Amino acid sequence: MIFNKGELFCGPGGLSLGAKMAEIISPDGEIFKVQHRWANDYDSEACRTFRHNICPDDPDSVIEGDVREIDIDSLPSIDAFSFGFPCNDYSNVGEKKGINGDFGPLYTYGVKVLNAHKPLWFIAENVGGLESANEGETFIKILSDLEKTGYNLTPHLYKFHEYGVPQARQRIIIVGIRKDLGLEYKVPAPTHGPENYVTSRQALEDVPIPLDAPNQEYTKHQAKVIEMLTHIPPGENAWYQGLPEHLRLNVKGTKISQIYKRLHPDRPAYTVTGSGGGGTHMYHYDSPRALTNRERARIQTFPDTYEFLGGKEAVRKQIGMAVPPLGAKIIVEAILKTFAGIPYNFVDAHWTFDDSIANPLLKLK
Numbered sequence: 001m002i003f004n005k006g007e008l009f010c011g012p013g014g015l016s017l018g019a020k021m022a023e024i025i026s027p028d029g030e031i032f033k034v035q036h037r038w039a040n041d042y043d044s045e046a047c048r049t050f051r052h053n054i055c056p057d058d059p060d061s062v063i064e065g066d067v068r069e070i071d072i073d074s075l076p077s078i079d080a081f082s083f084g085f086p087c088n089d090y091s092n093v094g095e096k097k098g099i100n101g102d103f104g105p106l107y108t109y110g111v112k113v114l115n116a117h118k119p120l121w122f123i124a125e126n127v128g129g130l131e132s133a134n135e136g137e138t139f140i141k142i143l144s145d146l147e148k149t150g151y152n153l154t155p156h157l158y159k160f161h162e163y164g165v166p167q168a169r170q171r172i173i174i175v176g177i178r179k180d181l182g183l184e185y186k187v188p189a190p191t192h193g194p195e196n197y198v199t200s201r202q203a204l205e206d207v208p209i210p211l212d213a214p215n216q217e218y219t220k221h222q223a224k225v226i227e228m229l230t231h232i233p234p235g236e237n238a239w240y241q242g243l244p245e246h247l248r249l250n251v252k253g254t255k256i257s258q259i260y261k262r263l264h265p266d267r268p269a270y271t272v273t274g275s276g277g278g279g280t281h282m283y284h285y286d287s288p289r290a291l292t293n294r295e296r297a298r299i300q301t302f303p304d305t306y307e308f309l310g311g312k313e314a315v316r317k318q319i320g321m322a323v324p325p326l327g328a329k330i331i332v333e334a335i336l337k338t339f340a341g342i343p344y345n346f347v348d349a350h351w352t353f354d355d356s357i358a359n360p361l362l363k364l365k
């Protein structure tokens, strides 16, 4: 069975690459896989990267534009849908037109796709902080709106380093399967623990980065930054006590722990991010320098052949906001196994959600 997939907020294609890599063969020899059908994002360079890598033969299937302006009903039909919706502030939903307003919260455009196209399954992705936004009301509202479209939901906080990603990255992923199908998705059991986490050194060195790999430009640092990094041991940051006085940052207030933080070679990396100024570019464990975009892409599990298009900062942003393709592949393969009737090891989801009871969201972990 081939699932034709649509995606909103597609970014550079981390989730789509994971879906493209997923493939299951049922005991009677049937192939279960996902095929890109259409995608949308308003970031022109992310769209170029997506077209270049995911659908070079069908560039028009990537619609560049604001999701609030696209005609969702006229998009081609799909069997699967994914959307890593931006987490904006939902606090004033009541004052606006709510979920039907043109400028409603962006997740509502995912709800519109579900209502219009009724795919068999979907994946929604967001940051872990979604759980506590607006005292938890936002998360329940989103789950409730998604469930009302006719899907059984499995919301879970995935810790990607527990699935072989060389990075401590946590994301809420909601898998929805259409209720009438009578199938139950289970969260795939972690494959890695402290004894076999993939480390940043393994990610960057086990297979050396080819000299001609794309996105491998180095950052030019000021001499003072290089001197400071030289004094910061692996795993420490700019607030390291042993830093000589003249190299200390003169910062009052909150001291963000990722500032000039060097990776620890024997641990998964900390979370790759896509924005932020000096000091937030993720720093190498051996060399006193920021990682290159290709190294950040490795930490995010993109293959070296995945070429990001756009300027250096635009590429950093694309890489930082992507879902690690390996993590997406594992989740999509679990969905494919659910459809193929193939058992797999699973764990309890982080939450259960049942909108028909008084307190619909139950935290299990």
Ligand SMILES: C[S@@+](CC[C@H](N)C(=O)[O-])C[C@H]1O[C@@H](n2cnc3c(N)ncnc32)[C@H](O)[C@@H]1O
Pocket: 009, 010, 011, 012, 013, 014, 015, 016, 040, 041, 042, 043, 046, 065, 066, 067, 068, 083, 084, 085, 086, 106, 321, 322, 323, 324
């Ligand atoms: C977290 S990223 C998605 C990353 C993607 N899931 C991946 O794995 O590569 C969110 C994306 O939403 C896009 N976006 C934000 N607001 C948008 C809007 N109003 N219309 C279309 N795209 C939007 C951003 O440009 C960004 O690429």
